[in-house]
Amino acid sequence: MxxxxxxxxxxxxxxxxxxxxxxxxxxxxxxxxxxxxxxxxxxxxxxxxxxxxxxxxxxxxxxxxxxxxxxxxxxxxxxxxxxxxxxxxxxxxxxxxxxxxxxxxxxxxxxxxxxxxxxxxxxxxxxxxxxxxxxxxxxxxxxxxxxxxxxxxxxxxxxxxxxxxxxxxIPRLKFPREAPSRSTLKLEEAWHTFIPREQWDQRLSDEMTGVDLGAAPGGWTYQLVRRGMLVTAIDNGPMAESLMDTGLVQHLMVDGFTWKPRQPVDWMVCDIVEKPARSAALLETWIGEGLCREAVVNLKLPMKQRYAEVRRLLQRLEEAFAARKIKVSIACKQLYHDREEVTCHLRRLGK
Ligand SMILES: C[S@@+](CC[C@H](N)C(=O)[O-])C[C@H]1O[C@@H](n2cnc3c(N)ncnc32)[C@H](O)[C@@H]1O
The missing domain is CATH 3.30.2300.20 (THUMP fold)
Known part of the structure; x- marks a missing residue:
């Protein structure tokens, strides 16, 4: 035993x-x-x-x-x-x-x-x-x-x-036929993993707004739209027409690392293939500056010491939020649908 x-x-x-x-x-x-x-x-x-x-x-x-x-x-x-x-x-x-x-x-x-x-x-x-x-x-x-x-x-x-x-x-999630890419399942699994089911109506509601950084062709945007959110999709690449036809998506061809919303949004999600330190810094900015309340961001891990790298980045985030005196819940998991990567979920607590 x-x-x-x-x-x-x-x-x-x-x-x-x-x-x-x-x-x-x-x-x-x-x-x-x-x-x-x-x-x-x-x-x-x-x-x-x-x-x-x-x-x-x-x-x-x-x-x-x-x-x-x-x-x-x-x-x-x-x-x-x-x-x-x-x-x-x-x-x-x-x-x-x-x-x-x-x-x-x-x-x-x-x-x-x-x-x-x-x-x-x-x-x-x-x-x-x-x-x-x-x-x-x-x-x-x-x-x-x-x-x-x-x-x-x-x-x-x-x-x-x-x-x-x-x-x-291993979650048995059904791939929605209308979704423009298989990675849609990554965001769906993230929600199942990080948000208790009984809180979905409140935390993933159709009164919310979301930003998808590195959105094309739109697998993650699809999940936000499916919850009825208004989404700003940031990517130089093309978004699936079926998503644009919903009228819920605004597509901006700008750089996801420098663009910021005029008004704070409820959700920011990001699936850009980048150095994990840069994606973690993006999380620090968005949550730290109150640009969003919750975020799901993928950290790609092409390096050798993957656990050490993730720990280092999570610690850096904790320290950054402590220095700003804001309370943030931070979770990180390698999901079944993740490959050489992990998925982080952050939620700003309190006001
Ligand atoms: C893995 S794909 C995203 C797939 C998407 N989550 C989906 O489910 O369909 C990464 C995307 O990030 C975009 N990208 C890369 N660098 C970017 C940047 N600096 N700003 C915005 N988008 C970027 C790429 O054009 C690519 O479409």
């Missing part, structure tokens, strides 16, 4: 290791992180009893940047047949759980295992319920089984309110 398993985008195992090791050091949880490039997961192996549980109770999952999902537990080897008996025996010392998710990693092997999991789930669910291990209760921990193969599974626990919202941290 003393290993923390963390799912991630393949290629970001090193970032997850750096991030979890930093937190563990700060919280004085002894252990070490390891992750093989390309495997889509990393582990933090705790050297003292209860270490993984302590890490999970001290950390908020949604404050972690690179992990997509996490669970505390251990690896179990499974036989070719009657895997359920072996799992039940392993779970003998576990508390009863409130829900069950069967997960795979975001790798080719993982994709191949999805069918196996689908077939295995129903009989397993039945056996667990019969053994009193699964009670369908949202307050009890979630049982997370991450299959690395048909013969090896990580059997873990996580609190339902302190782990991924979706199995494997």
């Amino acid at each position: 003393n290993t923390l398993l963390l799912h991630c985008r393949p290629g970001f195992e090193g970032e997850v290791c750096a991030e979890i090791a930093e937190h563990a050091g700060r919280l004085q949880v002894a252990g070490y992180a390891k992750g093989k490039p390309g495997t889509a997961y990393a582990e933090f192996i705790c050297s003292e009893a209860g270490g993984a549980e302590r890490l999970m109770s001290e950390l908020r999952f949604n404050r972690l940047i690179f992990p997509r999902q996490w669970a505390r537990g251990s690896f179990v080897e499974l036989p070719e047949s009657d895997r359920i008996s072996v799992l039940l025996a392993h779970l003998a010392d576990f508390p009863s759980c409130g829900s069950l998710w069967l997960e795979v990693l975001d790798s080719n092997e993982g994709k191949e295992l999805s069918n196996f999991c689908k077939k295995f789930e129903a009989p397993l669910r039945k056996a667990l319920s019969k053994a009193g291990k699964l009670l369908e209760d949202g307050h009890k921990p979630r049982l997370l089984l991450t299959f690395l193969s048909g013969r090896q599974v990580f059997v873990g626990l996580a609190e339902a309110n302190n782990s991924a919202q979706w199995p494997m941290g």
